[in-house]
Amino acid sequence: MNELVHPYHRFIRPTVTHTTFCPGCGDGTVAQSILRAIDGLGMDMDDFVFVSGIGCAAWIPSPLFNADVLHTTHGRPIAFAFGIKMGLPDKKVMVVSGDGDLVAIGGNHLIQNARRNIEMVVLCVNNGIYGMTGGQAAPTTPMGVKTTTTPYGAFENFFEDISGLVIAAGASFVARWTTAHPRQLTASIKKAIQKKGFAFIEVISQCPVQFGRKMGMGNAIQMLEDYKKRSISIKEAKKLSPEELKDRMVVGEFVDLDKPEMVEEVTRMIRRASGEAQEAVDTGRG
Amino acid sequence: MATLRIYDELCKGAEECGICLYVCKEEVFQPSETLNQKGYRPPVVVNEDQCTQCENCMIFCPDLAIVVSEKKRKKGSK
Amino acid sequence: MGEKRVRTGRYFMMGNVACAEGALAAGCEFAAGYPITPATEIANHLAEKLPQVGGAFFQMEDEISSIAAVIGASWAGKKAMTVTSGPGISLMLENIGFAIGVETPCVIVNVQRGAPTTGMPTIGIQGDMVQAKHGSHGDYEIIALCPSSPQEMFDHTVIAFNYAEKYRTPVFLLSDAFVGHMREEVVIPEAEKIETVCRNIPEPGTDPLKMKGFLDEDVAPMPIFGKGFKAHVTSSCHDEYGKRNLIDISALDKFVRRLSNKILKHKEEITLVERDYEDAEIVLVSYGGVSRAAAAAASQARKRGIPVGTLRLITVWPFPGEEIEKMARRAKQVIVLENNLGQVYPYIKAEAAHFAEVSFLPPRLVGEIQDPEDILRKIEEVSK
Numbered sequence: 001m002n003e004l005v006h007p008y009h010r011f012i013r014p015t016v017t018h019t020t021f022c023p024g025c026g027d028g029t030v031a032q033s034i035l036r037a038i039d040g041l042g043m044d045m046d047d048f049v050f051v052s053g054i055g056c057a058a059w060i061p062s063p064l065f066n067a068d069v070l071h072t073t074h075g076r077p078i079a080f081a082f083g084i085k086m087g088l089p090d091k092k093v094m095v096v097s098g099d100g101d102l103v104a105i106g107g108n109h110l111i112q113n114a115r116r117n118i119e120m121v122v123l124c125v126n127n128g129i130y131g132m133t134g135g136q137a138a139p140t141t142p143m144g145v146k147t148t149t150t151p152y153g154a155f156e157n158f159f160e161d162i163s164g165l166v167i168a169a170g171a172s173f174v175a176r177w178t179t180a181h182p183r184q185l186t187a188s189i190k191k192a193i194q195k196k197g198f199a200f201i202e203v204i205s206q207c208p209v210q211f212g213r214k215m216g217m218g219n220a221i222q223m224l225e226d227y228k229k230r231s232i233s234i235k236e237a238k239k240l241s242p243e244e245l246k247d248r249m250v251v252g253e254f255v256d257l258d259k260p261e262m263v264e265e266v267t268r269m270i271r272r273a274s275g276e277a278q279e280a281v282d283t284g285r286g
Numbered sequence: 287m288a289t290l291r292i293y294d295e296l297c298k299g300a301e302e303c304g305i306c307l308y309v310c311k312e313e314v315f316q317p318s319e320t321l322n323q324k325g326y327r328p329p330v331v332v333n334e335d336q337c338t339q340c341e342n343c344m345i346f347c348p349d350l351a352i353v354v355s356e357k358k359r360k361k362g363s364k
Numbered sequence: 365m366g367e368k369r370v371r372t373g374r375y376f377m378m379g380n381v382a383c384a385e386g387a388l389a390a391g392c393e394f395a396a397g398y399p400i401t402p403a404t405e406i407a408n409h410l411a412e413k414l415p416q417v418g419g420a421f422f423q424m425e426d427e428i429s430s431i432a433a434v435i436g437a438s439w440a441g442k443k444a445m446t447v448t449s450g451p452g453i454s455l456m457l458e459n460i461g462f463a464i465g466v467e468t469p470c471v472i473v474n475v476q477r478g479a480p481t482t483g484m485p486t487i488g489i490q491g492d493m494v495q496a497k498h499g500s501h502g503d504y505e506i507i508a509l510c511p512s513s514p515q516e517m518f519d520h521t522v523i524a525f526n527y528a529e530k531y532r533t534p535v536f537l538l539s540d541a542f543v544g545h546m547r548e549e550v551v552i553p554e555a556e557k558i559e560t561v562c563r564n565i566p567e568p569g570t571d572p573l574k575m576k577g578f579l580d581e582d583v584a585p586m587p588i589f590g591k592g593f594k595a596h597v598t599s600s601c602h603d604e605y606g607k608r609n610l611i612d613i614s615a616l617d618k619f620v621r622r623l624s625n626k627i628l629k630h631k632e633e634i635t636l637v638e639r640d641y642e643d644a645e646i647v648l649v650s651y652g653g654v655s656r657a658a659a660a661a662a663s664q665a666r667k668r669g670i671p672v673g674t675l676r677l678i679t680v681w682p683f684p685g686e687e688i689e690k691m692a693r694r695a696k697q698v699i700v701l702e703n704n705l706g707q708v709y710p711y712i713k714a715e716a717a718h719f720a721e722v723s724f725l726p727p728r729l730v731g732e733i734q735d736p737e738d739i740l741r742k743i744e745e746v747s748k
Contacts, residue, residue: 004291005352006344013596014573015607017297019349023302023326029350036345049589051436055387063596063608068573068589070439071598071608072432079429086422087394087440088590112425154604182345221308236558266420273415 008035013066020059022131024212024220026179026205030125031060033182033203034096037189048051048092049084053077053101056060056132056207057125060096075106078113081120087152089263092121092193099126099140103162114169114198121192121199125164127207133209145215151190163202167255174199178204178227188253197261204249289337289355290314292328296351299326306343306352312336315343369417369509370555374594379514379543384409384474385550386521387445389558392471393419394437394444396430399454402541403475406447426450431459431472438468439597441565441588445471449541450479450492451608453499460534461500464623465599467578467586469528469563471521476540478731489538489730490652493707496536497681502631503620505627505632508536508681510652514548520678526561531627532583538680540703541654542733566593576604579622581629627682635684639691641673646743647691647720648703649712651677654733658701659739661739668740669748680708683717692716697746700724701734 021027038045046068050061054074063069072080077095085093095102102110102124110122129147130136137147137154140162144153159165163176173195175188185203192199206223217223227249236254237245258277300307300317306329307315314337315329322328328351331337339357370389377385384406387395395410397403409420415582419442424430430446448456453474463470469559478484479491492499496508507527509520519537524535564585566575570574572594577587584604587595596606601619627634640662641647648658655676665672675691677684692698698720700709706724713722726741727734 003351004355004367005289006291006293006350008350012350012596015605018324021298021348023298024305025348028350029305029346032345032350045594046592049440062598066594068593068595069590069597070436070466071596073458073599076428076432076459079432082422082429083394083396083433083436083438083444084440084589085436086433087437087442094461108425109429110392112429166682179346189532220303220305223338224305224308270415270418270420274418277416279367 007039008032009040011035011066013063016063019064022209023057024206024208025056025212026203026207026230027057027060029179029182029204030057030123030205031064033185034060034123034189036186037193040186041190042192043193045117047183048094051077051081051084053106054132055096055101055130056167057096057098058101059156060125075101075104076109077101078109078120078122079108082113082118085118085120085263086266089267093129094121094123094193095165096123096125099124099128099162100138103159105147109167110166114166114171114200116262117170117172117197117259119196119198121201123189124200124202125205126162126202127205127211129211130208131210132206135214147215152226163200163254166200171200171255172257172259173199173253174180175253176202177251178231178249179206179225180224180231184251191253191256192241195256196264197259262278289334289339290331292331293351294322295324296349297322297326297328298324298349300329301327302313303348305346305348309342309346310327312338312341370552370558372552372554374678375550375552376547377514378405379511379517379539379546380405380475381409382514382550383447383521383537383539383544384413384516385552386518387471387525388413388417389518389555390522390525391443391553391560391562392445392525394434394442395419395421395446396424396433396437396444397421397447398424398427398430400449400452402477402488402544403447403449403473405544406473406475406641410447427455428459431456431463434470435459435463435468438470439589441590443469443529445473447473447475449475449477449485450495451482451493453495457499459504462599463534464500464504464506466597467532467584467623468534469532469586470534471524471537472534473521473537473539474536475544484731486541488542488544488703489652489731490538490540490654490703490707493538493680493702493704496538500582503624505530505624506536506681507533507627507679508538509678510538510635510680511543511656512549512652512676513543514546517543518550518552522558522560526559529561529563530583531630531634532586533627536681538652540653565591578602578606579604579618581622581625583626614636626643631682634679634682635687636678637684637687638674638676638678641675641695644671644673645695646672646747647658647671647675647695648672648699648701648739649675649688651678651680652703652704652709654701657734657736657739661736661743664736664740665743670743672743683711685711688712688715689719692719695720698722699742699746701739702734703727704724704730711719
């Protein structure tokens with residue numbers, strides 16, 4: 001009898017025995033959503049270079065994915081990815097990291113590369129907390145939530161809409177889902193991979209240990225239940241007033257547009273400059 | 287061929303995680319009586335006949351520990 | 365391609381421009397940086413010339429992303445560099461440690477300026493000498509070259525690329541505003557007379573599971589991206605295969621020692637010095653632009669009948685302690701000259717003081733290279 005084999009285990013680095021995530025962590029669901037998208041597009045892991053920063057979500061590709069993976073310093077994966085993409089324009093470059101990494105310490109690289117509209121996929125797993133270091137407040141931690149660094153409740157205004165920030169900066173493709181929407185997430189990742197431009201996907205994801213258990217937000221299932229209850233599609237959301245949208249999570253594909261992409265512009269510039277240089281050599285002006 | 291396979295050793299527990307039990311509408315799983323080597327209690331299949339091969343358990347599982355055989359493409363299934 | 369990259373000829377050229385020409389000759393394909401005085405001419409020249417040979421210069425949002433992009437490009441298989449000054453290096457330090465940790469070839473040019481902090485941008489000082497060696501956290505070894513002329517801005521940039529590629533490590537070019545902005549004769553040889561080195565990479569088709577891409581004291585072949593090597597590159601403590609290990613302290617020990625030993629084991633072939641102290645009782649030790657004043661003072665002293673010699677450190681890191689000892693065994697007096705308050709002096713003193721009297725002469729004003737007359741006075745003082 002043929003034994004059933006998991007279709008994505010072939011994408012896992014052979015030396016990895018199991019995921020590094022806590023039980024019930026959304027990171028694993030996101031990992032599988034990425035692999036399903038790659039499989040669905042009929043692509044191979046060798047078509048990709050994965051880049052991640054520091055934090056739990058950074059361990060989605062490193063070491064799990066059996067591909068070229070660069071696990072970088074805190075906040076900087078997009079900047080490293082910039083160099084990789086320029087060096088290997090034919091490869092798909094995908095950054096997978098958390099909200100603390102991409103939006104707090106690395107916020108400017110996110111903004112500037114969305115502005116450049118350089119072709120890459122940036123997947124931001126937003127769990128609203130610093131998980132790896134033990135549950136400290138992030139710029140995405142809602143006001144009032146007690147964390148290890150805000151024992152009396154978070155007192156800062158927080159990023160309710162990272163996707164809005166990236167849209168304003170100029171990205172070609174922006175979507176948001178939660179880990180309660182893995183099928184929709186996979187569909188958006190497929191589009192993001194194929195997008196000629198900066199493609200940003202925010203995934204709201206449960207941290208059942210630091211955000212859930214310690215902060216009294218419940219276990220993985222209660223958090224998924226909450227995402228289901230609070231999420232609302234962009235289409236439906238348009239019908240509601242800001243007041244009605246309070247505490248709701250708007251999900252869907254917000255932006256999908258075509259505009260000049262940086263790698264193509266650079267290639268064009270090089271062709272122009274090297275042509276001019278060759279002409280100078282030919283005419284003896286070199 | 288079986289409809290479902292659970293990789294017991296990859297599982298982080300029907301109690302600690304339990305997402306498979308939560309997303310399965312047909313109550314196909316229940317927690318195992320035994321623990322895996324890491325000390326987690328994986329799910330066991332108790333109602334395989336009930337399985338609609340919707341793949342929810344597989345798609346949601348954060349540890350890639352469940353695989354569902356591909357559904358014979360019935361009309362209307364998605 | 366070679367002809368376009370190497371602008372063979374004799375020029376009256378600014379040091380910073382010579383550095384950019386050296387990068388082109390060495391095969392640089394990718395440069396990233398952020399504008400900063402006094403290093404801008406290098407970036408400007410690269411921005412113009414690199415696209416003509418199929419490369420590009422990218423102006424990033426800051427120096428942190430500049431070095432990050434350089435490291436990324438290097439892993440994509442490109443010869444890469446960044447150019448900056450002290451404030452930029454301060455921002456880059458974390459990622460410079462990253463480059464060391466994952467063994468990334470790249471060249472970092474620091475055209476040093478008046479410091480600390482924002483200091484005085486157009487004044488050259490040798491203020492970041494120890495920063496290059498110890499700025500990033502943890503134990504590590506680094507290679508640093510100190511050019512003293514526009515010609516050496518060209519020559520040393522080529523050497524820096526070759527060392528980076530050969531030893532899979534970041535290499536510093538520690539210039540300063542004086543040498544960078546100095547205009548002098550620069551001779552660019554013919555392309556075939558310029559030796560260039562490219563990194564070793566694994567044989568195509570190497571089984572990723574058997575590939576030892578890290579922590580070899582004799583430099584592991586670099587499993588660059590895009591070749592199907594499925595390289596796992598992490599700056600976390602890792603083994604020869606790139607596998608992360610955050611539990612076993614002996615893995616950390618191996619990680620730290622092997623990275624350092626990779627440089628130290630090859631110190632003799634890396635070290636470059638200029639010795640001119642045959643029969644000298646007094647030896648002036650210096651590097652970079654200051655060595656021009658040292659040479660002038662030594663020549664005048666010899667004319668006055670005082671046996672003065674010079675030792676110029678071309679590579680300051682890894683610290684050429686053996687060269688210092690060799691010199692000190694023959695000298696009676698060693699005078700260390702730096703355009704700072706004595707940064708490399710303690711290292712020199714530690715090696716030399718057992719054999720000779722060692723003293724330090726700073727410039728009269730920091731940011732001003734020593735006046736040869738002042739050096740002569742110091743020589744006369746110690747020769748009494």
